[in-house]
Amino acid sequence: MLTLYGFSKVNRFARGKTRDLRVLWALEEMQLPYQIAGMDHPAHDLNAESYRHLSPFEQIPSIDDDGMAVSESGAILIYLAKKSGRLIPEDREGETQVLRWSFAAMNSIEPPLLNLMVLGWTSPDSAEKHREFLLGWSHRMLGNLERWMEGREYIATDAFTVADILAVHVLSVVPDEALLTPYPRVLAYRDRCLARPAWKRTFEAYCGRVEAA
Structure with a gap:
């Protein structure tokens, strides 16, 4: 087993x-x-x-x-x-898109958000220059994701896939919910997936x- x-x-x-x-x-x-x-x-x-x-x-x-x-x-x-x-789709194109967005979730979206979280754990009252850099990086990634999600229900294909699990988990552990406020499509996408039974x-x-x- x-x-x-x-x-x-x-x-x-x-x-x-x-x-x-x-x-x-x-x-x-x-x-x-x-x-x-x-x-x-x-x-x-x-x-x-x-x-x-x-x-x-x-x-x-x-x-x-x-x-x-x-x-x-x-x-x-x-x-x-x-x-x-x-x-994950059986066709090559669909599988490739799932792989693409799985990597994007972990390698593009997650790093600035994770670094912000770690900075909050380790240096909550200092390192403001570092925090400002990470916030700018986070907003750049989230803004790009907001554009991508226009007209889309899920991130990689028309159906829910493992790429959505990875992306939504990344978005669900943001260090501050206010980070997502400017991105209504991203918020709606995250909440839609987290509503799954x-x-x-x-x-x-x-x-x-x-x-x-």
């Missing part, structure tokens, strides 16, 4: 924002059977030698699918989509299982 390595306990400020939620959401949408191996982050479970063969960078999430080890949330989602035949079930189960350290 497929085993997902996800958090059982995580730092308080990260709870509800962790990337295992991306995989949990995908599994719920795909209705694939799996079991969870809970990892206690403060207890250094991720640093165990036994875990490094699954996740060389000692990160969550990772999966073990009957001996097939995959880490990195984007790679896991693409693997699961191809395995299940769901949330599979996400609601995923998040409720996560909150009931994962402890805050």
Whole structure:
């Protein structure tokens, strides 16, 4: 059976924002059977030698699918989509667009937003020049996404795909909701996807299982 390595306990400020939620959401949408191996982050479970063969960078999430080890949330989602035949088109053009926007979510949209969040955790009352730079970078990415979403319901194709899971998870953990206020299409897109029953079930189960350290 497929085993997902996800958090059982995580730092308080990260709870509800962790990337295992991306995989949990995908599994719920795909209705694939799996079991969870809970990892206690403060207890250094991720640093165990036994875990490094699954996740060389000692990160969550990772999966073990009957001996097939995959880490990195984007790679896991693409693997699961191809395995299940769901949330990714079968045609080459559609699959390429899903890959394109999966990479864009993680490599274009996420970096400035994630850096803003980390800056807020580590230097909440300083580094204003750095913060100003990251805000400008964030608004440039969000403005481009706002233009892209005109007339679109989903980011990559006409149907909901794993690219949407990645993009929406990135947008759901912004450090400040006010960042999204100037972008009504992006907000509507995010909220539309977060209204999906599979996400609601995923998040409720996560909150009931994962402890805050």
